[in-house]
Amino acid sequence: MKPFLTLFAILFFQAGLRAQTVNTQFGQVLGSANGNVYQFLGIPFAKPPVDTLRWKAPQDPDPWTGVLTATSFSPVCPQKHFEQGDTLYTLEGDEDCLHLNIWTPQLGTANLPVMVFIHGGGNQQGSASEVSGGTQMYFGKNLSERGNVVVVTIEYRLGPLGFLVHPGLEQENIHGVSGNYAILDEILALTWVKHNISNFGGDTSRVMIFGESAGGVSVGNLLTTPLAAGLFQRACIESASPVVANYTDTKEKGIDFVNSFISTGSDSAKIAYLRSLPADSLIKSETNPISGGAVQMNWPSVLDGYVFANYPVNVFQSGNYNKVPLMTGSNSEEMSLSAPATVLPAMVTALINATVPPAYQPQAFALYPPGSNATEARKSYVGIETDAQFTVTTRRTAQCVSLNQTEPVWRYFFTYKSPFALLAALGSYHGLELFYVFNNWENSTLGSGFLFTPQDDSLQQSMLAYWTNFAATGDPNISGFPAWPQSQSSTDCYLEMKATPDGSQCGVRTAQSDLWDDVVGFTGCISSLGKEPVAESASISFFPNPSTGIFSINKQGISGLKELRVFNTFGQRILSAPTGNIIDLTSKPDGIYIVIALTADRAYCGKILLSH
Incomplete structure (x- = not known):
């Protein structure tokens, strides 16, 4: 028995060598080893946004004494979680969710690139610990280990808890606006990365933000807000584009949302009442953000004049935004x-x-x-x-x-x-x-x-x-x-x-x-x-147009033409023509026809009118 205990003690000690404590500006955190990387799960980057902090800008967490164990994911933010294209759901989450996770091959002064991921979910569901296809799809171990990068995934408030716009919230805000709490969460998480990631082996001058779907929307939007200036040096938008909604319209929807819970009293009293309700009751009426092939953004970022001063296209055209690769x-x-x-x-x-x-x-x-x-x-x-x-x-x-x-x-x-x-x-x-x-x-x-x-x-x-x-x-x-x-x-x-x-x-x-x-x-x-x-230097046109049946083809700048396809207005292909110089529709009925000219890698579209 004694040799077994000795062997057990040796193995335990060796394993303990890999468990590392790292200093942050708010206290020490203890991570764990996973293969050839260190992982730190569930590090708070903000105070829990509960009670009076619900619908407030996020605040730095209180410093802690001792060592915080960071070996498991935090709860997801409150949400009504649907599978893509499904009507079945689960209510899950906890408002104490503003945490981040780190995977790193090296600690200390390694100066490795940093990849900060923002999850999707239509701004109303999803998490950094999302399970899809039977696995945690954003788990950063393999990306960090094989890519020799520091990987960070973050949580942010969702649905009405992250995006509600209402007059009662404007009254208590020094900027006189409301909404965009989730975007402020993301900005605070990036600020935490800027101040702390070097202790985890990261290079603060090589921070890349990337996100998919609603997370990609956030990445695009972060390009346009001065509040995120200097917090990242590269950006990647996956299956998304920047979107900011009209403030007045969104506030009207927010008023209707609040009135569905309480329709009497002052605006501030209504907000006080909603702060007394459990989070589940605020999200139970959510619908699937992706249904029937259509994407719904029920809780968008808004043009508030503080976080976002203009719509993305206008900001880009002004040239005054966070310019990064x-x-x-x-x-x-x-x-x-x-x-x-x-x-x-x-x-x-x-x-x-x-x-x-x-x-x-x-x-x-x-x-x-x-x-x-x-x-x-x-x-x-x-x-x-x-x-x-x-x-x-x-x-x-x-x-x-x-x-x-x-x-x-x-x-x-x-x-x-x-x-x-x-x-x-x-x-x-x-x-x-x-x-x-x-x-x-x-x-x-x-x-x-x-x-x-x-x-x-x-x-x-x-x-x-x-x-x-x-x-x-x-x-x-x-x-x-x-x-x-x-x-x-x-x-x-x-x-x-x-x-x-x-x-x-x-x-x-x-x-x-x-x-x-x-x-x-x-x-x-x-x-x-x-x-x-x-x-576009290459184009296709036809003459005469209209014609009584024979159309000559002008293939300006088009090389390698493989096929011409002619469709009627019902989308039915009525002719596949060789790559000659005419189209003969003499036998076809009068009407509008669409011509698609195909090369190996391009499609050129034209319209012709047949009139006998």
Whole structure:
């Protein structure tokens, strides 16, 4: 028995050597070892925002004596948690949630790049300890260990607790405004990183913020607020774009929200009453932020004149924002998990009729044909929801930022499909890329063991290399991996993110993005640096137009034309023409037709009118 005890004592002592205590400005924290990294989970960066601190700007935590054990995640912030595209939910969380987590390969003066991740969830759900696909998808061990970076994940207040705008809150605020509490949480977390991360091996001059979905919205918005100046030196927006809502409109919604609990008394009395309610009661009426393929931002950041002084596009065009190297991108089938499981052709027609003005509907039907069966219809339905909400907005952000700073911009388009048929049918859905950025697909239910393929491994190695090198240098390009071209307003070049990335292409779904820009009236950004957006030099036109049947084709600047496709206004392809110089529609009925000219990597769109 004695030798066993001695061996046990030796093993315990050796394990204890890896448990490290680190000083922070508020007290010491004790982490644990996990493989070749140290991890510190659940470090408070703010006082618990409870009681009178509910709906107040976050405050530094009280200093503590002794050593704080940081070996488990903090509770998630209060939320009604839905799965993507589902109506089932759980009520969970605790208001004492403003904590962060750190993974680091080295402690002390290692001066490693720092990657700070902001989770998504529509500003009303999600957490740094999010479980998806059977694994904690943002768990930072593999990213830190394999990428030789310090990884930080943070929590922030959600839903009404993080974004409520109301007159009763304005009265107690020195700036006379309310809302944006979650953004202030994120700023305080970044301030904590600036003051403390060097003790965890991090370099405060190489801090990268990155986030996906609502977290990506926050990253984009943090570019535009002076309160975040100097807190980061690189940024990455995944499947999102910066969005700030109108203050007055949001306040009206806030008034209605508060009145649903108490409709009498002064504004301040109403807020006092809501502060007495448990957090669960404030979030129980939430609805799924992603449902039916549509993304809802029920609790947005607001233009309050303090955190945000103007809308993002105006801030970018002013040139007065936090200019840093930027990576941004989206996925090819963002809404495949949340779109209806069965889509009929009539549903595509209805969606186009409901979202696209009549003048642009022929083009929409050509680009997103309803098809003749559920498979074809669902492909177009997902395409509409993806391109209108993600593909085009990513292009707008990349173009607007590149026009207004000298710091480089890189765009990606994530198109990876699993080699397994069940997963391949889902395509590159919303959030899928995060498993590969964090190198955690190998830990998921559908990616572990023999299910983890060489293609999965190739993709995760590529994304790890690009993301961590961007954190280290401000440039994702690294020896041994395909070159990633910079994105300019005039070119829209990008890296296609797949098992073997491809950086040879320019123009992500250009015809589709042009359509959605036309639908909303977006005509591009103005440069504060005197840069001029270069007009598209390649185009397709037809003459005579209108014609009685024969149209000559002018393929200005287009090389490598592979095929011409002609569609009627119902989205039905009525002709696939060779790459000649005429289109013959003599036998077709009068009307408007859409022509799509296809090269290897671009699609050019034109409209013709047939009148016999």
